[in-house]
Amino acid sequence: MISTRDNQRIEIEIKDVSKVFEGRTGPNVALETVNLNLMQNEFVSVVGPSGCGKTTLLNIIAGLLEPTTGSVRVGGKEVRGPGEGKGVVFQQYALFPWMTVQKNVEFGLKLKNISPQERKEIAASYIELVGLKDFGNAYPKELSGGMKQRVAIARAYAARPDVLLMDEPFGALDAQTRAQLQENLLNTWEKEKKTCFFITHDVEEAVLLAQRVILMSARPGRIKEIIDIQLPYPRSQQLKVTKEYNDIKNALWSKVYEEYLDHMK
Numbered sequence: 001m002i003s004t005r006d007n008q009r010i011e012i013e014i015k016d017v018s019k020v021f022e023g024r025t026g027p028n029v030a031l032e033t034v035n036l037n038l039m040q041n042e043f044v045s046v047v048g049p050s051g052c053g054k055t056t057l058l059n060i061i062a063g064l065l066e067p068t069t070g071s072v073r074v075g076g077k078e079v080r081g082p083g084e085g086k087g088v089v090f091q092q093y094a095l096f097p098w099m100t101v102q103k104n105v106e107f108g109l110k111l112k113n114i115s116p117q118e119r120k121e122i123a124a125s126y127i128e129l130v131g132l133k134d135f136g137n138a139y140p141k142e143l144s145g146g147m148k149q150r151v152a153i154a155r156a157y158a159a160r161p162d163v164l165l166m167d168e169p170f171g172a173l174d175a176q177t178r179a180q181l182q183e184n185l186l187n188t189w190e191k192e193k194k195t196c197f198f199i200t201h202d203v204e205e206a207v208l209l210a211q212r213v214i215l216m217s218a219r220p221g222r223i224k225e226i227i228d229i230q231l232p233y234p235r236s237q238q239l240k241v242t243k244e245y246n247d248i249k250n251a252l253w254s255k256v257y258e259e260y261l262d263h264m265k
């Protein structure tokens with residue numbers, strides 16, 4: 001079993017982070033005093049009502065947005081922009097349409113000092129890991145949505161980041177593909193161990209994947225509660241038929257729904 005206690009090194013340190021957007025109708029406080037540490041190799045899911053600042057927080061960790069106050073450290077270094085060490089997967093697979101699957105996955109490795117042969121081998125191994133061994137020469141337009149998303153995940157993994165930031169990566173997929181990719185991600189994480197920050201609207205998915213679930217409150221976004229998911233790994237879809245899983249899921253669902261109702265008041 002992998003627990004957060006297996007490694008005590010902090011990989012992502014979010015300290016007093018707030019974010020205020022200046023809107024036409026005045027300031028919009030998207031995040032208010034968010035404090036959170038993710039341990040090395042930890043898998044954390046983030047849930048909360050629409051507009052509570054999940055993506056904003058991810059973008060700040062990724063270095064795509066600057067916080068208004070506070071700071072984020074990844075691997076001990078203050079985040080000052082996007083770059084090495086952080087892999088990001090968005091809901092919409094951002095693949096280059098003119099490149100094959102193999103070339104798309106190799107792309108992130110070009111920036112590193114890796115020989116073309118080694119690049120090829122690393123990319124091929126991750127393409128195999130996500131179950132696309134026979135599609136290395138295919139172009140994105142020849143792939144289904146789920147396959148494209150697997151390529152995006154392979155590309156993020158191939159660059160060997162220490163942290164993987166995922167913003168509803170399976171949100172646009174059908175239930176079966178989603179289940180398959182969840183399983184795929186679990187297997188990959190169990191093998192490769194990365195620090196994962198995974199945003200989802202799906203409570204089932206949050207519980208299935210994570211060691212801890214962060215529940216965010218409606219605007220202004222704050223951390224409302226952190227729930228330890230005490231379910232053993234390796235995990236698979238089979239977990240969903242167990243009482244332990246369903247008890248945790250139902251309790252979390254009620255909390256998320258309460259937060260949503262509060263937000264609608």
Ligand SMILES: Nc1ncnc2c1ncn2[C@@H]1O[C@H](COP(=O)(O)OP(=O)(O)OP(=O)(O)O)[C@@H](O)[C@H]1O
Nearest residue numbers: 021022028030049050051052053054055056057219
């Ligand atoms: N670039 C921006 N400029 C102005 N306001 C923004 C910007 N990005 C986000 N916001 C505002 O910040 C708040 C949080 O948005 P964010 O996208 O982080 O929420 P979210 O929890 O990810 O939502 P969802 O679950 O719907 O994706 C919202 O009120 C949104 O309107």
